[in-house]
Every structure is written in structure tokens, then in C-alpha cells.
Amino acid sequence: MKLNLNIFTLFTSVLLILSPLIFSNEFSPEESRRILFRVDKLVSYEGMDFSGEYTITDFRPGQGTSRTKTTMFRRDSEDTFTIIIMEPISDKGKGYLRREDKMWLYDPVPRRFTVISARDRFQSSNVRNSDFTKSTLAEDYRIVGHTMGQLGSYQTDIYDLEAVTDNVSFPKMKIWIDQNNLVRKFEDYSLSGRHMRTTAIPLYTRVAESYVPSQIVIQDELRGKEVNGSFEHQRTIISVEKASFMKLPDMVFTRAYIERVSR
Amino acid sequence: MIDIKKTGFRLPVYLIVLFIITVIPLYSEDQVSIDDLFNQPPVEQENTDPDIGIKTDNSETEDSVNLDDLTTSPAKFSGSVSAGLGMGAGLIEWPGSIAAGGRSFEDLMRYSGLYSTTATFSVDARPEPWLRFYSSVVISLNEDTLSFNGPDVKELFIDYTFKDTVFSRVGRQSLTWGHGRLIGNPANLVSRVSEGIAVRVTLPVGAGTLNGVVYSRGAWVNNPYSNINPLTYAYAGQWESSAGPLAFSLSSHFKMEDDAEEDIAAAGTLSFGIGSFDLAVDLSGHWDRENFAYKPANWEALGQFFWENSDGRWSMLGEYMFDSSVDAWMGHYAALGLKTPKLASGWQPSLRWKHAFQDNSGELVAGISGGIAPDLSLAVGIPLVYGIPGSYYRAELITNLNSDGNSIPIDNVVSLLLSITLSFSF
Numbered sequence: 081m082k083l084n085l086n087i088f089t090l091f092t093s094v095l096l097i098l099s100p101l102i103f104s105n106e107f108s109p110e111e112s113r114r115i116l117f118r119v120d121k122l123v124s125y126e127g128m129d130f131s132g133e134y135t136i137t138d139f140r141p142g143q144g145t146s147r148t149k150t151t152m153f154r155r156d157s158e159d160t161f162t163i164i165i166m167e168p169i170s171d172k173g174k175g176y177l178r179r180e181d182k183m184w185l186y187d188p189v190p191r192r193f194t195v196i197s198a199r200d201r202f203q204s205s206n207v208r209n210s211d212f213t214k215s216t217l218a219e220d221y222r223i224v225g226h227t228m229g230q231l232g233s234y235q236t237d238i239y240d241l242e243a244v245t246d247n248v249s250f251p252k253m254k255i256w257i258d259q260n261n262l263v264r265k266f267e268d269y270s271l272s273g274r275h276m277r278t279t280a281i282p283l284y285t286r287v288a289e290s291y292v293p294s295q296i297v298i299q300d301e302l303r304g305k306e307v308n309g310s311f312e313h314q315r316t317i318i319s320v321e322k323a324s325f326m327k328l329p330d331m332v333f334t335r336a337y338i339e340r341v342s343r
Numbered sequence: 344m345i346d347i348k349k350t351g352f353r354l355p356v357y358l359i360v361l362f363i364i365t366v367i368p369l370y371s372e373d374q375v376s377i378d379d380l381f382n383q384p385p386v387e388q389e390n391t392d393p394d395i396g397i398k399t400d401n402s403e404t405e406d407s408v409n410l411d412d413l414t415t416s417p418a419k420f421s422g423s424v425s426a427g428l429g430m431g432a433g434l435i436e437w438p439g440s441i442a443a444g445g446r447s448f449e450d451l452m453r454y455s456g457l458y459s460t461t462a463t464f465s466v467d468a469r470p471e472p473w474l475r476f477y478s479s480v481v482i483s484l485n486e487d488t489l490s491f492n493g494p495d496v497k498e499l500f501i502d503y504t505f506k507d508t509v510f511s512r513v514g515r516q517s518l519t520w521g522h523g524r525l526i527g528n529p530a531n532l533v534s535r536v537s538e539g540i541a542v543r544v545t546l547p548v549g550a551g552t553l554n555g556v557v558y559s560r561g562a563w564v565n566n567p568y569s570n571i572n573p574l575t576y577a578y579a580g581q582w583e584s585s586a587g588p589l590a591f592s593l594s595s596h597f598k599m600e601d602d603a604e605e606d607i608a609a610a611g612t613l614s615f616g617i618g619s620f621d622l623a624v625d626l627s628g629h630w631d632r633e634n635f636a637y638k639p640a641n642w643e644a645l646g647q648f649f650w651e652n653s654d655g656r657w658s659m660l661g662e663y664m665f666d667s668s669v670d671a672w673m674g675h676y677a678a679l680g681l682k683t684p685k686l687a688s689g690w691q692p693s694l695r696w697k698h699a700f701q702d703n704s705g706e707l708v709a710g711i712s713g714g715i716a717p718d719l720s721l722a723v724g725i726p727l728v729y730g731i732p733g734s735y736y737r738a739e740l741i742t743n744l745n746s747d748g749n750s751i752p753i754d755n756v757v758s759l760l761l762s763i764t765l766s767f768s769f
Contacts, residue, residue, distance in 0.1 A: 151408055180588075181587060181588040192519040195522070231378060231381050232381025282381060321406075323407075324407030324408060328410070329507045330508075330547075331508055336546075
């Protein structure tokens, strides 16, 4: 009995000494990149063209709802995308073209392209222009913390991320990764740690071997309104339909194409 | 992964339940917690299935974006109408100033009214993916004669795309190059394209896009060259590209015996972002063809910044421009535009300031606008103009024009303007 107690004491002591190493939240840069690359890979479409119809519904408590319907073309291998606004009728024919770090907005009324920031809000919604690009978590962030937790029905790994570049919309993030390595939720934070935005992806569509987030809910943590005694946040819901990886003509990713399809 | 063979008829039930728990809460009246969107149905094995929340789509060839739908459509007729009514009250000089010459407040006060009605009708036909016809005509009210001007052809062009690569537009069209928005746009070498007819071709060249434009205006025909003489036309070209964070363009323009500009012009533009600022620099030069060697070029330079705060509610646009054609290097101009958050009622305030350093004249306009009923908007503006009469931003006084022989100032030093506008599209 005494021997057993000594073994138990020794085991407990060793465990206590080693626990900071065993349960450490520290990730080496390589391991951080490896984990985030695995996440990026599932929703990045290298070597393929992507197209889909995005319906963006913006809920502003006390102000009503607006809906924007767009057609999206994306070519990750060239870091480019084109977005054509289809609805509402007042914005029909507006188009966005992103090429690497540059982004243009075409306004069909003055027939003019304007250079805009990828960090800008898309059509005044809670969506950033940068949200339409391929996932580059492994390039832009490093893991600085890890826990595990339940997100509704999902068992998730929760990672705290810090930006390693200035070319991101938010310098800090927290992401929830499910057992399929799909991001289910992320929270965006300012440099001072202020919670700015929460994004949920309750539904993905699997097309061939890739995953397309087909339902995305973005909640602005700063903007909203008191309605019937409770605070309601501004929310944007994105639904993606007609997701496809069929080859697209090169011209789709040019300013001339946006002019051609605009009203 | 949902195995249809295994789940059998349970698959539709599963999808319906999935729809109910994910989609319906998104559109419900009460705002549900974000985390509640992940509460999957506790039905059989679903909540331990690693593939919950994943839908499989095997029908991509049947249900994908049809490119031809974007570039073809039957002929569409559309229009927009805008009718406005306004009134203004202002001072022609500041009471008590030397310029006021001892006149009373009432003597310095002027009242005005304005009416405007504009109707635009357009036809857009895209019979084939490579072919499009577009035309728009405008009818507008002449405020002085209360009769309608027009119809004027605003745009009338045909698009033809060759092998999904070369895009061309032929006819009356609008085109803007350069970044300037507040003071001027010196790199817009094609600003007069909309006054005539043009042939424009756009095609990829190298890592960028090449634009070529040939155009002419009514004033150039038979003055001095006939309409079949190539010298009647202006020729412009632009190559634009981007590299990393930089976007840039080089452009040139040539017109023999140009009546408004020098015969030869060239421009370059550069834009990039630093932090939360978007920056742009434009430079243009104009040369006299006959005195190219010894007459100095006229240079114009524009610097621009655009800033927007993180939640997009505040934005600021600033510009500085230098024009070497003003004597003694005095052609400096600056401008600033500010957009503030909308007020609780949805009203949008704005502020714009422009200044010419050559004679220290300028204008400051504070305004607020918003909708007061469906299709009906109200705007209130307070323009303040400073500088001596005849300076860059303040026009000369026009004297003895009205029936009682009093002078009528073009620009008040300060005014209060109120306008109500009805506008809709069909």
C-alpha cells in the first residue's frame, strides 16, 4: 500500500512538472502554419476556377433589411476575383475586380473604375471585400493559444490567432475548427482586443473534393440597436448557390468584362 | 458525409430538419445567438456524425452560373425621372465689411428659386454574348425659358467582343481615366470623348490591359479638316497594370490643331495603400507640337488620399493639385471632403472644402440630405464662398442685367439652400 502510494505520488509529481509541456498552448511557427494550412486548403481552390451566386442579406435592427444579389468568379491561382452586382436594380451593373492586393470598383453611371481598399465594407454591409478572397490564415496569422470546446453539436478546436502581416482586416482572431478541419466560427478583434465581428458558417456544400461555405452569418459586435428591450446586432447573411468549379474564360477576370456585362 | 444508401428516405427528413434549424432562425423576428446556429438535430446519429453541416452537391454542370445569362438579354427599356424644386436665400457681401459699403442686411440679402426636371430613357439589347446595343437619351427642363431641352443623346454605342478577348465599343460613350474627383482630373486625357463619337478597343497586353481610343467632336469636323481626314480625329492610348500593392497606368493623347489643349499630352498614374489610407498620384504634361523643342510643357500633378475608419461610418477624401500654367508657380489647389455617420433618422451630413492658393479664394459647403417619404428626398445646404469677386472660386458680379437696373451677383458669400427632389426609375 505504501509502495503504491509512493508510485502514485511520483507519477503525480512527474505529471505536474511536465504538465506545462504536455498541455502547452505554445505552437512552433511550423506547427502553426501546418494547422492553419490544413484549414486553408479545404476552402481554397488552387488550380480551379470558382463561380457562384451570392445573396447577401443585411439586417439593420430598426432600419429594415436590404438584399444584394451578386455573381462571383474566383481564380485562386492568380489571386483574383470578379463580382458583378445583379440586384438591387439601383446597383445593378456595379462590379468589383480584385487582382492580388489591388481592388477596383466599377460604377456604371460615370463609367469609371475607382481603386478601393480590400478592407472596405462590401456594399456597406458587414462583409469586407477581403472576405471574398481565398483563405490565407497560414500566411497571415500565427497560433498563440489553443483550447477545445463544444460549439453547438460540434466538437471544436479553438485557436487564438495573431496577425503576422499588416495586410489583414483584423489583427487578432479566434477560430473554431470542427473535426473536418472546417472553420465553423471566428471572432475578429482589434489590436486593443475589442471584439469587432463574429462570423458563423453553419453550412458548407461539398462540390467535388472542395468545400464551399454555403451559409455565412456575420454579426457586427459594435453596431446594432435596442429593440423591444434587448440589444440586436447588425447582421449579414450570405447564401451561396450555384457553386461550381467549371473552367472560366480569362476575360472574366478583366475590367473589360465588368464593363461588358454592366448595364 | 451523408450516405444516401444508408440513410434512405431519412435524407430528405434530415435536410428539412437541417433547413429548419439553420435557415429559419436566421430570418426569424427575434435575434438568436450566433452559437445557436450550430445546434444540430438530436436525431439518431446525426449529432455524432462528423459530416453534419455539410451538404453534397453533385449537380454542378446543371446548376452553375451561366455566363451567357450575364451577357445576353432581350431588349430592355428603362427610364428614370427626377424633378426638383428649391429655394435659396443668401448675402452678396458680409454685413459690416468694407465690400458691403455700408449697405443694410436687407440690401445685401438675395432670394432665388430653382426648378429642375430631367427624364432619361434607355434601351439595352444583348442579342448575343459578344454583341450589345445601348442607347440613352435625356430630356431636361431649361430653367430660364421653362421649356424642355433635347432629347439629347447621352450615350449610343455598340459593343463587340472578339473571341472573348478583345472588347470594343463604338459610338457616343463616356470614359474616365485618372483619379481626380474633387478639384480636377489632370490624367483624364479622354474627358472630351463624351462630346462626340469614339471607337474604343480594350485588350490584354503583357501583364496589363491596353486601351486605344479614336474619337472626334462636332466642333473638330471641317475645322480645319474634313470628316474623312484622319487629322479630324484625336488618338489616345492607355496601358494599365498592377504589381503587388501598386496599380499604375501610362497614357498619351494626340490631336492635330487641338482647339482647347496642346496637341500632345501624356499622363501617368500610380495608386497604392498604406495602412487605412488609399493613396494616388497622377501626373500629366501637355506639349505644343509646333514649339515642342523650346516651349516648356504645361504640367499638372494631383495627389489624393482616401481614408475610412474601421466601421466605415467616417470617410475623408483629400486632394492637392498643382498646375504649372498659372503664373509664378502659384497654381496650387487643395480640397477636402468629409462624410460623417448618418444621423439616427437616416440623414446624411457632409462637408466639402476647396481652396485656390493663387488668390486665396475658396468654397466651403456643409449639407445634409435624407429621404422624407418614398422616392422623395430633402437636401439643405449652406455654401460659403470667400475671395474677391473675379477670383478662382468667386465669379465676377454681373451688373445691370435685371429690369430695375440693379446688379445681380453670381455668387453669394453665404447662402441657405433648400431643395426637395422626387426621383424614381421604371
